[in-house]
Amino acid sequence: MGFMDKIKNKFKQNNAEEVTEKYKEGMQKTRKSFSGKINDLVARYRKVDEDFFEELEEVLITADVGVGTVMDLIDELKMEVKRQNIKDSKKVKEIISEKLVEIYYDGDDEDIETLQLSNGELSVILVVGVNGVGKTTSIGKLAYKLKQQGKNVVLAAGDTFRAGAIEQLEVWGERTGVPVIKHKEGSDPAAVIFDGVKAAKSRNADVLICDTAGRLQNKVNLMNELAKVKRVISREVPGAPQEVLLVLDATTGQNALQQAKTFSDAAGVTGIVLTKLDGTAKGGIVLAIRHELNIPVKFVGLGEQVDDFQEFDAHAFVYGLFSDMLDEE
């Protein structure tokens, strides 16, 4: 059974038509440009030669997969092509996508893909990231999702720095009917989170989601502040935070890898939320992040609507990238 069939079957088994549609729709722009390019490439090159690989390299780099990862991938492809003695460029297509998913599923422990929350006691989710990636919006959407699942959710407005950030979270609180714990602008974020934990406990909440101010990862003081916030959470709720989610903008280039590294050092990132995937950006850097740091993507933002916030599914992600190619076969 070919690799593409495997993906197709996976979808039939899961009956995940609806999810797949969302990905297909949301990633329409992304997919068109990406698999279109690979198709185009395959059409132009009958033969698999050096030039073919060089162009393939470029297609992958355009998806922000990351130079290092691309080089590894190309090397592996070259070896595979040699081993199987493939001359026809069409056959390479399948190997390409196979290898791409392989990079993502290195250890194949799909457990860590889903949100890990404690049962029956308070779980804390700490949301971190650089400025402008969509932390507050993601929190609003995540709160909505958890509420839909019948969870009792509390939000803590830990971004006390940016003008209007607290109000922004409050609007989301109103929309989703979730209480927001806040202090004044400019107050100590650790204190807000502390109060958030207290409030969540007294309300018997299932999940507390903590917003934090956007910070560039090379600002040592701000990263220390984040580490402190995390310490406060761990001290108040043993075993927490259950999740530390790094929000990444899909349009971000190679710097995303650096973000993932530094935020992990400071706060122990457990998963990624990939936002703004409904544009033309491919977000390919998540492949490199998983490949090099073994941090999985847990959610993706596929649009502006509340329900455009989806659990990440690597198969669906690849399906989104390659579905034109799949349907063709």
Added chain:
Amino acid sequence: MAFEGLADRLQGVIKKVTGKGKVSEQDVKEMTREVRLALLEADVNFKVVKDLVKRIKERAVGQEVLESLTPGQQVIKVVKEELTDLMGGEQSKIDAADRPPTVIMMVGLQGAGKTTTTGKLANLLRKKYNKTPLLVACDVYRPAAIKQLETLGKQLQMPVFSMGTDTNPVEITEKAIAKAKEDHNDYVIIDTAGRLHVDNDLMDELQKMKEIAQPNEILLVVDAMTGQDAVNVAESFNDQLDITGVVLTKLDGDTRGGAALSIKAVTDKPIKFAGMGEKLDQLEAFHPERMASRILGMGDVLTLIEKAQTTVDEKQAKELEEKMRTMSFTFDDFLEQMSQVKKMGPLEDLLGMLPGAGKIKGLKNIQVDEKQLAHVEAIVQSMTKEERIKPEIMNAGRKKRIAKGSGTSVSQVNRLLKQFDEMKKMMKQMTNMQKGKKGKGMKFPFM
């Protein structure tokens, strides 16, 4: 660091080449490959890289590089020239209207930093050119976006025009400009909602706003961390709105910022300003040549020198040098040095500007703790005048007093005393060395 600069990348090839009498075409090929990778790693768009590499190759295979004694240096020089060329000259002027008000529209993707930049630009216009801008809140979509601009307006004590979230941005624009005329505001800066360049409805809205506002400037705000997609975004905004310039934000991060090059290449519009921090006065003119160095990972020596020049007092530096020579360097001088360095900005920023700082062992992952500097300062300030000049009189009692006065511990005081002693010894060695090599005075005694 995940990324190596061009110079580091070329090391390997250069090693192979040195010692050879002649550089072969194969060597040049390898070098240009490294150039290509360095640029791609810096997020320069691959099409732009392709064109660049082609031109660089032509120049490299020609006489210039092959006959040079230091081909590696030569390649870097050629690359830097090409990059600087492509980036164009400095252009940070706002095109003013013949009859006020001058209207500026800020556009871009979500989260690029439009609202913050609106505030910063208004601040710059007032501070540098004595203008009185009116800020207009047209982001009716993102929750609390209007509130954000209003808060910035309050901080800056500047008027903000808003009509809530139920009014059409086109109408808000129209009313805002009328209001500016009435109130004699000479600049109007319109903050628009973030939108995807492929969102037809919202792009239409911008075009309608443009028609009404007849802006003198449409500035595209772009996140410096943007990857390969920067070309699509910039091209699309430019095609639909004919932007007049670009503001690159979040340049105070550690991204290489290759997007700058891509945007310039596809739009041929100047990058006018750069956002360099979270504070409202941290919007600077964009320096193309420095950006070229940054993309290549060559450090920002120019900025460093400029910083040193503007903050280090020439006379004081001379005096310090004299003191080092005569070994009369005291804790007072030490404090003075520290304050000079601190004036130049956060230490980690300074280190980042040093070319090859990433290569030096120990400097590689250095995290400068500004708090520790504050401790050192407190310790010295808790010393008596005599102690600062003659640290050798220090005894247990004095140390205890100093520790108490500075809120530190005796062991911290001891550590500083030891470091100071070692520093003096090092200075002695250095000044001895310098005596041999005349003319090479130390420019920055604190480095």
